[in-house]
Amino acid sequence: MNSIFTGQASNSQTIDSLTVIATIENIKWAGTGTSIYISLGPTLQLQRFCETASAGETIALSIDLKKMFGRKNITLLEIQGISFHQVGRETSFGADFLNGLTLGVAGTIKSNEDDWALESVTLIANDIYSNTTFKQINKWLHAPSSHLDTVWSGQVLYTNWINSDKKPIDLNSQTYPVRWMPYIGDIMRWRSYDPSKIPGVGQLIGRLNGRLIGHQLSSGQSEQLESNTTTSSYTWVYTPEGSLIYRRWDKTNHAAYIRHSQLGSGRPVICAGEFKVIDQQLQSVISMVNDASGHYKPDGGACLRYVAEKFEALGISTEHTEWKWRDSAS
CATH class of the missing domain: 2.60.60.20 (PLAT/LH2 domain)
Known part of the structure; x- marks a missing residue:
């Protein structure tokens, strides 16, 4: 690729x-x-x-x-x-x-x-x-x-x-831990660190009949990922176990926002950010992916290459995807 x-x-x-x-x-x-x-x-x-x-x-x-x-x-x-x-x-x-x-x-x-x-x-x-x-x-x-x-x-x-313990190795020889201040904020607000108990959290599993398909962790049901509007996106984390965990985010409802640290169970992750889904020629297309995460702060987009590889492995083309990352110096 x-x-x-x-x-x-x-x-x-x-x-x-x-x-x-x-x-x-x-x-x-x-x-x-x-x-x-x-x-x-x-x-x-x-x-x-x-x-x-x-x-x-x-x-x-x-x-x-x-x-x-x-x-x-x-x-x-x-x-x-x-x-x-x-x-x-x-x-x-x-x-x-x-x-x-x-x-x-x-x-x-x-x-x-x-x-x-x-x-x-x-x-x-x-x-x-x-x-x-x-x-x-x-x-x-x-x-x-x-x-x-x-x-x-x-x-x-x-x-x-x-590795020899049958665990995935850290990509780039590192994972990104939750930063201390956001972590303390999560604890003070009693935010759940079990994504399987948070409604709307799913695992991206691939494509079926041109549509992106996910598996809802709380209900165990499969779902078709809906297209995003100008005021919505999907927040996501890529775990060391090789799973892309996501949740739809309506940006007009800040109270319902689920943090990346919650999607990642409070543990280090390989990468984190947002992606957008649009309909294009009767197919769901991931139009944008970034690494915007205030909890994990990935470094300069280096981890996004592995997210691209994971999308391809799931049969999800990234040919028309726009990739964005925060400046590592910022």
Whole structure:
């Protein structure tokens, strides 16, 4: 995903080892007799992943970071994509067998024995962090020619990295805590820190029939997010668990405003702000996202890149979204 936030992130976790683990489907003919190559870096450098693969086999490869990325040490943010490559084989057959078949090359036919079924891919960094973006691929892969072809590729989501405790790692190596003065104000006013008990608070879960869909935490019911007016928006927080928690805010009713700290259960969050939803060509579109939060005060929009990534992961396009962030110096 092309991002306008490239270069805004601060230090991320630095690693010096990366292992890719692929599992082949345990079904008949799921393996392959030809070599598979892997690429992860920005320059499409290739490393042999395996010479052959058998049905049900789990293959682990230690990635040559120097070859893939040009350095022995990289950050998790740099692992943005992964792809497998393969050269298909052409097998010669007798004229009687070939009679009546449509051939790409005279006297040869593309063999299906190179096809294979990929079940899952897991990335392990420094033996601490793991990424299961591709835990359920379950797809037959096919090399269409006798040249080196890409047979599968995927985007590695940073938000899917977890540590050895199975907890999401802090994006940008940090989360944003509630500032002390707003926190004291919340306590003095007995504001609830349990978003599941606050009416109207939901979790954004994706798109259905062109509409943004959320899950109401208090009622357990799904809802369609309504379009905003000039005097309304949705306040939101992005939690370290990878959830986008929101609530509609009518700005003409200040007494009904729910603070970001309440949406975030009073805990640190990855990012917080507002977004607006409009109807465009019979679809709900997120027209604006910002990081305006007086309780958390995110720094200069650096965290918004991960919010954009989360939207894309939920199937919500941000092609027409306007991104705004407060000046980190203010």
